[in-house]
Amino acid sequence: MQDIIKEIESHLSDRFKEKVVVKSDSAVGGGCINHASRLETSAGEFFLKWNSRCAPDMFLREAEGLRELSKVKNPFLKVPEVIVAREVGNTPGYILLEYLPSGYPGDSGDENLGRGLALIHKKTTDKFGFYHNNYCGTTPQDNAWNDDWIDFFGKQRLWHLVDLIRMQGGYNSATIAVFEKLVNKLPELIPEGSKPALIHGDLWSGNYMYTSAGPALIDPAACYAGREMEMGIMTMFGGFSQRFWDAYNEEYPLPPDWRERNKLYQLYHILNHYYLFGGGYGQQAVSVARRYV
Numbered sequence: 001m002q003d004i005i006k007e008i009e010s011h012l013s014d015r016f017k018e019k020v021v022v023k024s025d026s027a028v029g030g031g032c033i034n035h036a037s038r039l040e041t042s043a044g045e046f047f048l049k050w051n052s053r054c055a056p057d058m059f060l061r062e063a064e065g066l067r068e069l070s071k072v073k074n075p076f077l078k079v080p081e082v083i084v085a086r087e088v089g090n091t092p093g094y095i096l097l098e099y100l101p102s103g104y105p106g107d108s109g110d111e112n113l114g115r116g117l118a119l120i121h122k123k124t125t126d127k128f129g130f131y132h133n134n135y136c137g138t139t140p141q142d143n144a145w146n147d148d149w150i151d152f153f154g155k156q157r158l159w160h161l162v163d164l165i166r167m168q169g170g171y172n173s174a175t176i177a178v179f180e181k182l183v184n185k186l187p188e189l190i191p192e193g194s195k196p197a198l199i200h201g202d203l204w205s206g207n208y209m210y211t212s213a214g215p216a217l218i219d220p221a222a223c224y225a226g227r228e229m230e231m232g233i234m235t236m237f238g239g240f241s242q243r244f245w246d247a248y249n250e251e252y253p254l255p256p257d258w259r260e261r262n263k264l265y266q267l268y269h270i271l272n273h274y275y276l277f278g279g280g281y282g283q284q285a286v287s288v289a290r291r292y293v
Helices: 002-016 058-069 109-122 149-167 173-189 227-237 242-251 258-277 281-292
Strands: 022-027 035-041 044-051 082-086 093-098 134-136 139-141 197-199 208-211 214-217 223-225
Touching: 002 022, 002 035, 002 044, 002 082, 002 093, 044 058, 058 082, 058 093, 058 134, 109 197, 109 214, 109 227, 109 242, 139 149, 139 258, 149 173, 149 223, 149 258, 173 281, 197 227, 223 227, 227 258, 258 281
Parallel strands: none
Antiparallel strands: 022 035, 035 044, 044 093, 082 093, 134 139, 197 223, 208 214
């Protein structure tokens, strides 16, 4: 930890053109994967996450996602500024962000989150994917650019996870055949013409927060995808009010039949939870797949 502090002091000193020292650090909640601290420095407060037992580039990919989200001019929500990110090497990997004090959302908090997310989803590009492979939790995501959403979702999301699960002995051949049948049937289940939309990628209630500057998005697994994929994880665990959904749809209306496909997009995250945690998620994923085939 002391090596990280020294490196951060050096980086901040270069950034602010004066000597910066870390006065104190206090542990804060950083989720189930990483260590996290609030740093008080002579240049202000910052948020630090670090880990030595993760993929070497995990924090670089998180930084890339945050920077892409922050490219959207967004009056409704905040994305914390990335100060510096380092990969795992002789010292733990880490990411240093601006510190966002928690705050009361007020009457407009949910609406601003909805409108802000809608603006992010309006950001588009030519293909589906992202600049590098990244991680949903600790699970690697295949983000190779692809012209076709159905092909991307089938092969680079669903089948990619099924294959990871197969390699760790999670499903037998008969069960894998169910998922293969589903992937082959996707052209009948997903309409043609999806437009690449920038999505957060792992937007459950623990990955947004209300701050003194408004709602903020954290811990992305960003990519350009069919935007309905975002709603998979959002509806899986809840945490988004009707006021949020109304505001989102006012800004960027969803297709009237999007809920017919919602479980299909939840399936990616159910499979991911089975891959990471095991247990009943495995049978839940099979039940969802059978529902569509």
